[in-house]
Structures are given as C-alpha cells and as structure tokens.
Amino acid sequence: MERTPAVRARGISKSFGDVLALDGVDLDVPEGQVHGLVGPNGAGKTTLLGLLLGLAVADSGTLEILGTPVGRVLAVPEGVAGFVDGPGLYPSLTARQNLAALATLRRFGPDRAREVDEALASVGLSDVADDRVRGFSLGMRQRLGLAAALITRPRVLVLDEPANGLDPAGKHHVHGVIRRLADDGVAIVLSSHRMDDLAALCSEVTILATGRVVFAGPVAKLASESGDLDYRVLTSDPATAREVATATPGLRLVTADGLQRRSEALVVRGAVQALDELVVRLVGAGVAVRELAPVVTPLEAAFLALTGIDPARDAGREEVG
Amino acid sequence: MTTVVAPLGDVARPAAVLPGFRFELAKLLSQWRIRVVLLVCWLAPAGFVAVVSRQSSLPTDTVFGRWMLATGWAGSLVVLAFACSWALPLLTSLVAGDVFAAEDRLGTWRHLLVAVRSPRRIFLSKALASLTLIVLMLAGLAVSSIVGGLAAVGSHSLVGLDGHLLPTGTAARTVVLAWLCVLAPTLAFAAVGLLGSVVLGRSPMGLLVPAVLALGMDLVLMLPVPVAVRLALPSNAFLAWRGLFTDPGQTGPLVVGIVVSLAWAAVATALAYLLFLRRDFTDLAYDGAGRRALLVAALPLATLVAVTVGVVSLSTPARGSGIEKDKLDASLGTAFAHLYRLQTEELHRPAVTEAQLSAKADCDKGGTRVDDHGAGNDWRCVVSWRLPGSTAVGAAIYQLDVTADGRYVADGDGPKEVNGYFQVRTPHGDAPNPLWQLDGSVDLLHHS
Incomplete structure (x- = not known):
C-alpha cells in the first residue's frame, strides 16, 4: 500500500543573489520513512532543510508538507519540527528551561511539565535536566536539540547532522529514537556526512551536488551505483603480489606517488570478479592474503562518484597498469 | 516517548x-x-x-x-x-x-x-x-x-x-x-x-x-x-x-x-x-x-x-547659547533672596521676606572686553539687597561658573558674615552657610 507523502517537493529552486543554491529539486518523503539528504559542502542541503522548516521560501517550484502548500516564510503546517545548523539552545538556561520555554511558545497545555520530562527521558538527559546547557558536551546538545524537536510532537522531523558529536552509545540511543519515531509514522528528513549513519537509518536517500539531485532512491540501489571500488590488499609478499596484480585481467593498480612501492599494502581497482581472480592467483603463487577490504564503503564510493569527487586524485594517487 | x-x-x-x-x-x-x-x-x-x-x-x-x-x-x-x-x-x-x-x-x-x-x-x-x-x-x-x-x-x-x-x-x-x-x-x-x-x-x-x-x-x-x-x-x-x-x-x-x-x-x-x-x-x-x-x-x-x-x-524664542546677563541677574537675585531667608532662620534673626529684601544681581562676564552672554567661569556678579527698616544697601560678590546647560555654581566672595565663609555661627554651633556656595539654573528657552 502506498503511504501518504508527508513532504512533496517539485522543481524547487532557490537563489541567494547570484548563487543558485537549489536547482529544480524534487523530494518525496512518505510518512514513516527516514530519508537521508547528503551532498558535499555547498550542495544545497541546508537550504533545502531550511525550506522544509519554513525558514525560507522557494523562488520557484512547489512544496507541500502534510498536504499543505508552503508559499511563504514560516507558513509550514503544525507538526513540522527540527533543527538546521545546530540545535539552537540557550546556554544560560537549563535543559528543562530550554524545553519548557519551547513548550510554552508552542501553546502546550497544562501537561507540558510531563511532556518536557518525557522528552528529556527519551534522549537520555533526565539526569542533567536541571543543569545549564553551558556545561553540555556537543553530543548532549545534539540530544537536547532532538528532544526540543520531539516535544512539539512532530509529524515531519527535519534533522541536520543529528549524530554530530555523539559517542557510540549516544549515537545508538539517538538512532533508536529516530527509528521509533519512524515506526510511529513520523516522516524524517536527516542530513549527514556519515554514510554509515545513513546506511543504518535511512531507507531512501537524496544526493545533492551543486544544488541538483544526482541520485534519489533506495539505499540499496545507491550501493549499486558505486562502480569499481578501490581495495586495499595486504599480503605476505608485497613484491610478488604487485606482479600478480599487474598481470590480473580487469584489475588496475592504484599508486600513491610511489608511496605504494614502499608500503606493504597494494591498492587495486576493479570489479568483484577481478578481485576473486587476484586472490586465486595470489594463493596459487604462494602469497598469503592477510587483508582485503574496500578503501571506501560502496555507499561512500557511490556518493563520491555521483558528486564528482575523485578520492584518488584528492589523495594524490594515480592509476597504473 | x-x-x-x-x-x-x-x-x-x-x-x-x-x-x-x-x-x-x-x-x-x-x-x-x-x-x-x-x-x-x-x-x-x-x-x-x-x-x-x-x-x-x-x-x-x-x-x-x-x-x-x-x-x-x-x-x-x-x-x-x-x-x-x-x-x-x-x-x-x-x-x-x-x-x-x-x-x-x-x-x-x-x-x-x-x-x-x-x-x-x-x-x-x-x-x-x-x-x-x-x-x-x-x-x-x-x-x-x-x-x-x-x-x-x-x-x-x-x-x-x-x-x-x-x-x-x-x-x-x-x-x-x-x-x-x-x-x-x-x-x-x-x-x-x-x-x-x-x-x-x-x-x-x-x-x-x-x-x-x-x-x-x-x-x-x-x-x-x-x-x-x-x-x-x-x-x-x-x-x-x-x-x-x-x-x-x-x-x-x-x-x-x-x-x-x-x-x-x-x-x-x-x-x-x-x-x-x-x-x-x-x-x-x-x-x-x-x-x-x-x-x-x-x-x-x-x-x-x-x-x-x-x-x-x-x-521657541531660543537664540544663541540661551545664557544671557539678564537671565543670570534674575536667577541669582532670586536664589540669593531665598537662601538669605534660610540663613536668617538659621541665625535666628528677624524674619524677612524676599519682597522686603528686593535682592538684585548685576552680573558681568570677563570685564568690558567680553560680551555678557554664554557659558564660562568668568562671570562676576554683585548682589545687592535691603533690610527692612534700614537705609543701607547690602552687597555681596559671587564668582559664577556657568556651564553650557544653564547650570551655575556661585561661589561667595564676601563679605564674610554674609557669603564669604563656608560656615555660619548659629546659637547651636557652626552650620553650613547656605549663601557661601549656591547652585542655580537659568532657563535656556526663556526669553529675557
């Protein structure tokens, strides 16, 4: 059964002076979906998140949130919450005071004290509820920002780098909260630079590059867009391994300005079948394979390929063979 | 949650x-x-x-x-x-x-x-x-x-x-x-x-x-x-x-x-x-x-x-600095008369009214070479008054420091028993002399 779209954007464009921040962007986020938004710096992610929160209005295109067209600034429907560019907290107030003020502003009823307590508990900050935010770590601030979004009982949640600064336990906690919200039917749009976070949380992603959508679809489909990956191969005999790799069909040796010649590890690029052949040949040549792993994950590779970023070039590597 | x-x-x-x-x-x-x-x-x-x-x-x-x-x-x-x-x-x-x-x-x-x-x-x-x-x-x-x-x-x-x-x-x-x-x-x-x-x-x-x-x-x-x-x-x-x-x-x-x-x-x-x-x-x-x-x-x-x-x-009738000789004359004369009454009460002398005293001030700024208007600490005023039943005219001198906002401080320069000393001897002991130094203010908008 097709779920109701909580966010529906068609042909959204937005400029700031001469800078085209968004260029004909489409976005569909149904209820209950965690949708990742990724892109290099300056791709337009923050602008798009700002539009979803009503902080700006598109120059052209249509944006509907929860079935309501958004045509002017701060005219998003009730039920949209989140943060962009940090959670926006007041350091001289306590965690509880920050949330209580927000609850008051959003016209909560007499139960707002209970709701504040629940929101703090949901992100694991009950113990520090009456501490001033000034003393909070970045991770604690991120969690409090999430609590501030939760307290408004959102149906669309917009989160900008929600796992930024979180330790593994904190990240696990926040991921759990996000998953529970999605299970409850909340549409969640989150941006992140960490592909592992997106892989863990999102069912679909939209990749932006220079204001345009270069990929939109399921995470599994994104992985298949990665093309040939770079793999690091650690062997018992690097010199022989290098000769074998050079002779293996469908495989190219990637070198880093001669550094690889001094290193024990090889970096090779090719399809999975070519790698299989390399392993067979190495074993046949009496070379033990100690490690074989992609230099970047398939999702990251796909992201780099789609956004036109060449990590080999950036790292000063070149292909040989 | x-x-x-x-x-x-x-x-x-x-x-x-x-x-x-x-x-x-x-x-x-x-x-x-x-x-x-x-x-x-x-x-x-x-x-x-x-x-x-x-x-x-x-x-x-x-x-x-x-x-x-x-x-x-x-x-x-x-x-x-x-x-x-x-x-x-x-x-x-x-x-x-x-x-x-x-x-x-x-x-x-x-x-x-x-x-x-x-x-x-x-x-x-x-x-x-x-x-x-x-x-x-x-x-x-x-x-x-x-x-x-x-x-x-x-x-x-x-x-x-x-x-x-x-x-x-x-x-x-x-x-x-x-x-x-x-x-x-x-x-x-x-x-x-x-x-x-x-x-x-x-x-x-x-x-x-x-x-x-x-x-x-x-x-x-x-x-x-x-x-x-x-x-x-x-x-x-x-x-x-x-x-x-x-x-x-x-x-x-x-x-x-x-x-x-x-x-x-x-x-x-x-x-x-x-x-x-x-x-x-x-x-x-x-x-x-x-x-x-x-x-x-x-x-x-x-x-x-x-x-x-x-x-x-x-x-408004405001012109120039608003500080003129006529205004200072009137202001200082009035202030002197009021404070003379205060001094009289302190010294337990026979009461007088401002009307009986008819104190008048005559101020001059910087001598004959300077026009008599504007702020400055070179104003010199002579205050004269009469006591009831006496034909003699009392006179006291004040040096005035007039600031541009119209406020002035008048510093008594004699005679000693009127405004030349900071204290007066009352029946209860020495007390501050209200005529020795006094604050005043001229209305900058008032047209003299």
Whole structure:
C-alpha cells in the first residue's frame, strides 16, 4: 500500500543573489520513512532543510508538507519540527528551561511539565535536566536539540547532522529514537556526512551536488551505483603480489606517488570478479592474503562518484597498469 | 516517548506575544551580568546615599550634592544626576544593545523563528522584555536611592535650584517626577540600543552604540552650541529634569526634551523593526554590519536631529547659547533672596521676606572686553539687597561658573558674615552657610 507523502517537493529552486543554491529539486518523503539528504559542502542541503522548516521560501517550484502548500516564510503546517545548523539552545538556561520555554511558545497545555520530562527521558538527559546547557558536551546538545524537536510532537522531523558529536552509545540511543519515531509514522528528513549513519537509518536517500539531485532512491540501489571500488590488499609478499596484480585481467593498480612501492599494502581497482581472480592467483603463487577490504564503503564510493569527487586524485594517487 | 499525531493541514499559528515576552525575559535574567546589574541597581544607591550622607565631605560638584546632609531627598537626586551621566546609557547598552546580537552569537535565530514563527512577534517580545528590564533597573535606582536617603537623613524640606524650599510632600512628588521624566531619554537610548543590536549583529560595536552615542552627545552638550541644537538631542532630557526644582519651574526645556526623546524612541524602534523584518535569516554569514545598513540606521536619526533643530528654532524664542546677563541677574537675585531667608532662620534673626529684601544681581562676564552672554567661569556678579527698616544697601560678590546647560555654581566672595565663609555661627554651633556656595539654573528657552 502506498503511504501518504508527508513532504512533496517539485522543481524547487532557490537563489541567494547570484548563487543558485537549489536547482529544480524534487523530494518525496512518505510518512514513516527516514530519508537521508547528503551532498558535499555547498550542495544545497541546508537550504533545502531550511525550506522544509519554513525558514525560507522557494523562488520557484512547489512544496507541500502534510498536504499543505508552503508559499511563504514560516507558513509550514503544525507538526513540522527540527533543527538546521545546530540545535539552537540557550546556554544560560537549563535543559528543562530550554524545553519548557519551547513548550510554552508552542501553546502546550497544562501537561507540558510531563511532556518536557518525557522528552528529556527519551534522549537520555533526565539526569542533567536541571543543569545549564553551558556545561553540555556537543553530543548532549545534539540530544537536547532532538528532544526540543520531539516535544512539539512532530509529524515531519527535519534533522541536520543529528549524530554530530555523539559517542557510540549516544549515537545508538539517538538512532533508536529516530527509528521509533519512524515506526510511529513520523516522516524524517536527516542530513549527514556519515554514510554509515545513513546506511543504518535511512531507507531512501537524496544526493545533492551543486544544488541538483544526482541520485534519489533506495539505499540499496545507491550501493549499486558505486562502480569499481578501490581495495586495499595486504599480503605476505608485497613484491610478488604487485606482479600478480599487474598481470590480473580487469584489475588496475592504484599508486600513491610511489608511496605504494614502499608500503606493504597494494591498492587495486576493479570489479568483484577481478578481485576473486587476484586472490586465486595470489594463493596459487604462494602469497598469503592477510587483508582485503574496500578503501571506501560502496555507499561512500557511490556518493563520491555521483558528486564528482575523485578520492584518488584528492589523495594524490594515480592509476597504473 | 509516545508520539501524539498532530492534525493535518493547518498552517502553524505564531506563538502568542506573552509567552514570547516571558521567554525573552527569562533569557535576559538567566545571564549573570544582567542579574548582577539588576541587583546593583536595587542595592548600591541606598548604600551610596547612606554612606555619603553621613560624611562631612559632600559631592558638591553634583547638583543637590551640597544638601545631602539636610534632607534624604537630595541623595536620590545626586544618584539621578550620576545615573543620567553614565549609568542609564550603559544600562541601555547592556540590555537593549545585546538583545538581538545575543541570538547571532549563539546561532539561535533559526531555532527561535521555528518556535515563534513570526519575526514581528519576536521583535515585539524582545523589545518589551528589554524595556521591562530597563524600567526595573531605573525603578531600582530610584527606589533604592530614596530609601537610602530617607533612612540615613530623613524626610526634610529640600532646597531647590533657585533656593526656594520644597516642603517634604512637594519634594517627594518632585523627586519621583524627576525620575519619571528621565524615563523618556532612557527609552530613546534603549531604542538606539535595539537598533544597534539589529544593525551590527554579533559585532561588539552593537553593544556599545547607546553608550558611545551618549558620550558623543555629552561632548556636544559641553560645547557652547546653540540652544536649538542642544534641545534637539535626547541627552538634553537627562539634564532638563533640574527645571522641576525651580519656582516657577523651567518646564520648557523639559517638555522639549521629553518630546525629542520620545521621537527618537519611536524612530529608532521603527527603524530597528523594519531592518529586522528585512533580514535574511537563512544567510549564516550575516553579521549585520553592512555599510548600507549602517547608513539606513544613521541617516534617519541625523535627519531627525536636523528637523528638530529647525522646529525648535522656529517655535521657541531660543537664540544663541540661551545664557544671557539678564537671565543670570534674575536667577541669582532670586536664589540669593531665598537662601538669605534660610540663613536668617538659621541665625535666628528677624524674619524677612524676599519682597522686603528686593535682592538684585548685576552680573558681568570677563570685564568690558567680553560680551555678557554664554557659558564660562568668568562671570562676576554683585548682589545687592535691603533690610527692612534700614537705609543701607547690602552687597555681596559671587564668582559664577556657568556651564553650557544653564547650570551655575556661585561661589561667595564676601563679605564674610554674609557669603564669604563656608560656615555660619548659629546659637547651636557652626552650620553650613547656605549663601557661601549656591547652585542655580537659568532657563535656556526663556526669553529675557
């Protein structure tokens, strides 16, 4: 059964002076979906998140949130919450005071004290509820920002780098909260630079590059867009391994300005079948394979390929063979 | 946490002003420096007045300072004079000058906008919260100084700036009225603080705008500028309350000062409001301090000064410096007569009235080569009077230091038994001589 779209954007464009921040962007986020938004710096992610929160209005295109067209600034429907560019907290107030003020502003009823307590508990900050935010770590601030979004009982949640600064336990906690919200039917749009976070949380992603959508679809489909990956191969005999790799069909040796010649590890690029052949040949040549792993994950590779970023070039590597 | 599903479709309403106002007030009061200053405003004046009122050395350079031993009301006026010079512009800087810039520093604008959903209501809440806090601080200065003075010295008659006695009830009302009058220029500087905070963003210059403006205006007011220019500045209202303490009251400059101050408050607030609404909150690089924004903020206020100068010039008899020989003659003669009566009472001599004394002053500035007008410390006056039943004419000399705002300090230069010595011998012992040094004020708007 097709779920109701909580966010529906068609042909959204937005400029700031001469800078085209968004260029004909489409976005569909149904209820209950965690949708990742990724892109290099300056791709337009923050602008798009700002539009979803009503902080700006598109120059052209249509944006509907929860079935309501958004045509002017701060005219998003009730039920949209989140943060962009940090959670926006007041350091001289306590965690509880920050949330209580927000609850008051959003016209909560007499139960707002209970709701504040629940929101703090949901992100694991009950113990520090009456501490001033000034003393909070970045991770604690991120969690409090999430609590501030939760307290408004959102149906669309917009989160900008929600796992930024979180330790593994904190990240696990926040991921759990996000998953529970999605299970409850909340549409969640989150941006992140960490592909592992997106892989863990999102069912679909939209990749932006220079204001345009270069990929939109399921995470599994994104992985298949990665093309040939770079793999690091650690062997018992690097010199022989290098000769074998050079002779293996469908495989190219990637070198880093001669550094690889001094290193024990090889970096090779090719399809999975070519790698299989390399392993067979190495074993046949009496070379033990100690490690074989992609230099970047398939999702990251796909992201780099789609956004036109060449990590080999950036790292000063070149292909040989 | 269980997510409660919100209804579909309705555009979120902006937050109400009252919760926004409370939130802004809570944010301001959560800053330790604001709490400290508020506490100082409510405690320090009482301590200052109580301590100084018990000392023999009084702040005679400050208007009413010489009367701090005589009545508790004088201490409050000394605090008021000091507050008008420094404290009130600094308080407006601290509160209003930072109320918008703080959001820039903390990076909380987007959060606040998403929560409130109305820049108009954010502006209104912030302006009201700043105003409330500034009024609280001003009230603290007033109440604390009055309580301190009354507790240390008691409620007695106050000697006005023309030497006439204000009975305790009148003194109380006039002191409170004087504090209320300075609310107008305080609002003007608070509005300038809001404007600076909006225009200059996170730049620390925004915080300093009211204080720097007040300092600049004080410098102008110290210069011998024409009366019309002086009255066109809101700082003038920080001085004009003194006119309440003469009989008849010098209400012209006070009324003009209040009107000018309220005009500044309205224009600066409107500018701040318009500039705030035009701001692009999605631009993270915005720091406010654009050259155009500065021009947009400064030009209308400069225009307001120019227009006010024109209006005051055309609608009042004010000409030149406003300080003329005839005014000084009348003011000093009146003050001398009032204070002579006071001295007579102290010495238990037969009572006289001002009419019987018919004291007259004849002032001269700098000898024959200098025109007899304008501020300066080279005024020399001879006061003459008659006593009932006597044909002899008494004469006393005063050296006057007249400042550009019309205030003067007359320093008695003899004879010794009238105004040549700082004490007089009363039946109960030595007492301060009210005729030795006296404060006075000429009405700059009055046409002689």
